[in-house]
Amino acid sequence: MNTLTSNSVAPSPLADAIAEALPPPASSPVTSVMNNKVAIGFLNQDTDVQLVTDSSRIGVLMTGNAYYPSPVPTLATIATAQAAFAAAVNALDRSKPSTVRRNQTRLTLVQQLRELALYVQQASGGDPEKLLSSGYPMQRKRGVPPAELHAPTNLRVRQSAVSGRLLARCKADGSAKSYQWRIATAQAPTVWTTNDTVTVARSTFDGLVPGTQYLIQVRAFARNGASNWSDSVAMFSN
Numbered sequence: 001m002n003t004l005t006s007n008s009v010a011p012s013p014l015a016d017a018i019a020e021a022l023p024p025p026a027s028s029p030v031t032s033v034m035n036n037k038v039a040i041g042f043l044n045q046d047t048d049v050q051l052v053t054d055s056s057r058i059g060v061l062m063t064g065n066a067y068y069p070s071p072v073p074t075l076a077t078i079a080t081a082q083a084a085f086a087a088a089v090n091a092l093d094r095s096k097p098s099t100v101r102r103n104q105t106r107l108t109l110v111q112q113l114r115e116l117a118l119y120v121q122q123a124s125g126g127d128p129e130k131l132l133s134s135g136y137p138m139q140r141k142r143g144v145p146p147a148e149l150h151a152p153t154n155l156r157v158r159q160s161a162v163s164g165r166l167l168a169r170c171k172a173d174g175s176a177k178s179y180q181w182r183i184a185t186a187q188a189p190t191v192w193t194t195n196d197t198v199t200v201a202r203s204t205f206d207g208l209v210p211g212t213q214y215l216i217q218v219r220a221f222a223r224n225g226a227s228n229w230s231d232s233v234a235m236f237s238n
């Protein structure tokens with residue numbers, strides 16, 4: 001394929017996207033996620049120089065690539081369109097005819113690269129390794145919603161050496177940012193006193209009436225909101 005002569009070529013959005021999407025090295029094994037999609041946004045975002053470079057890269061990487069035995073359009077067709085576009089860009093001046101020629105050859109190349117992207121999508125089956133080997137980038141997936149935060153477990157309450165004080169703790173959850181505790185008496189189990197949130201999975205309840213049975217619950221907070229309240233744990237204040 002022809003390439004442009006340039007003293008300074010700006011970084012390519014396609015190259016950056018491919019670099020970001022490349023899987024981790026073999027020393028960090030991961031399970032490939034299928035049904036990834038070919039990204040073609042670079043076809044509109046690229047400057048003329050970048051599109052020449054990126055289309056050339058796709059042609060080089062797909063040539064002899066066993067994953068893509070029968071490209072549609074053929075790589076020869078892509079090479080012809082890329083060469084015509086590169087020549088039009090190199091010959092570009094302020095005249096209207098040269099601008100029209102550049103625009104027409106770019107449109108032809110972009111249309112053919114879009115068709116080739118459809119072939120890559122089908123032939124790769126969405127496998128990230130196969131897809132990236134074509135020179136096309138993968139679409140970035142939108143953020144996966146955080147997993148549901150479950151109510152804290154292993155809630156434990158014990159009496160303190162200080163009269164009228166109960167000490168409570170629960171199992172810390174790595175995804176929790178903070179915890180909120182509440183307390184009620186067994187005689188009025190729906191009348192809760194709720195404490196301010198804390199960042200640790202424990203709490204101290206003071207000023208309790210000795211000999212009174214209390215119910216204690218806790219819930220956790222994360223980016224996606226609060227969990228349900230935990231099961232109650234009952235304990236008499238000493």
